[in-house]
Amino acid sequence: MSSVPPKPSSARRPSGRAGAAAGTAFGESIIRLEALQKTYVLGEENIVRALDGVDLTIHAGSFVAIMGPSGSGKSTMLNILGCLDRPTAGRYFLGTEDVSRMSDDALSEVRGRRIGFIFQSYNLIAQLTVLENIQVPLFYRGQDIKTSRDRCVELAKLVGLGDRLTHRPSQLSGGQQQRVAIARSLVNDPLMILADEPTGNLDSKTGTEVLELISRLNQDGKTIVLVTHDDKVAERAQRVVRMKDGRIDRDEQRAPNATAAPAR
Numbered sequence: 001m002s003s004v005p006p007k008p009s010s011a012r013r014p015s016g017r018a019g020a021a022a023g024t025a026f027g028e029s030i031i032r033l034e035a036l037q038k039t040y041v042l043g044e045e046n047i048v049r050a051l052d053g054v055d056l057t058i059h060a061g062s063f064v065a066i067m068g069p070s071g072s073g074k075s076t077m078l079n080i081l082g083c084l085d086r087p088t089a090g091r092y093f094l095g096t097e098d099v100s101r102m103s104d105d106a107l108s109e110v111r112g113r114r115i116g117f118i119f120q121s122y123n124l125i126a127q128l129t130v131l132e133n134i135q136v137p138l139f140y141r142g143q144d145i146k147t148s149r150d151r152c153v154e155l156a157k158l159v160g161l162g163d164r165l166t167h168r169p170s171q172l173s174g175g176q177q178q179r180v181a182i183a184r185s186l187v188n189d190p191l192m193i194l195a196d197e198p199t200g201n202l203d204s205k206t207g208t209e210v211l212e213l214i215s216r217l218n219q220d221g222k223t224i225v226l227v228t229h230d231d232k233v234a235e236r237a238q239r240v241v242r243m244k245d246g247r248i249d250r251d252e253q254r255a256p257n258a259t260a261a262p263a264r
Helices: 074-081 104-114 130-140 146-158 174-186 204-219
Strands: 029-041 047-059 063-067 089-094 115-118 192-196 224-227 239-244 247-253
Touching (some): 029 074, 047 074, 047 247, 063 074, 074 192, 074 224, 104 115, 115 174, 130 174, 146 174, 174 204, 192 204, 204 224
Parallel strands (some): 063 224
Antiparallel strands (some): 029 047, 029 089, 239 247
16 A cells, blocks of 8 residues: 555645634533443343443543553443443533433434544445445435535545545555545544544554544544554554543543553
């Protein structure tokens, strides 16, 4: 795969930190969790507290990595942050909306309007071209695909795939498929981008290129929440939230791209 494309001109870049998120100024709260709990009842006497009273605030323009071993609660956190699930107790504010008790239909609308997803396995539709895969979120929101074509082409160029618009996923490398997924995550100008192990299926060189692209999006004002088990991936973040037994074990603040703090 070719190296990371040069940083796009201002005509193609997101609107910068002044427009860190749609309707939210840089530095304002994007995510606020208050005493968040998620419990599962697996029998009369077997209650699993996947999240056990989590308080967390993430601000617009941040790059936050969420880490933890298996069973720490990070996957449950991912599902709730992505409006794929609801907490058992506590409150979750996404922007100014309390989404903690929304119906399934309301959560679906919020997901499509306010969250961009990047998955480990790309989740592209095999029968669709690069351009069509980028357009998928617009289709589900009932938007006119034709009038949005120019924007989708610009997003393809932004991730270095302007010459691959008619290619299908099987004709792309893993890194190129993840670039399509990144472009797709941007198409609705979301409040935040939620990345779940975005380099998990990539070799180290390609993974670095994808992380550099994600870092550029953050530098241009996008809020990134990245879930990973890899300390080297988390080094890109300005903040690392480490989960353990359903709680926040450590909350590490540091300069962007700094080496992660050593384990205690």
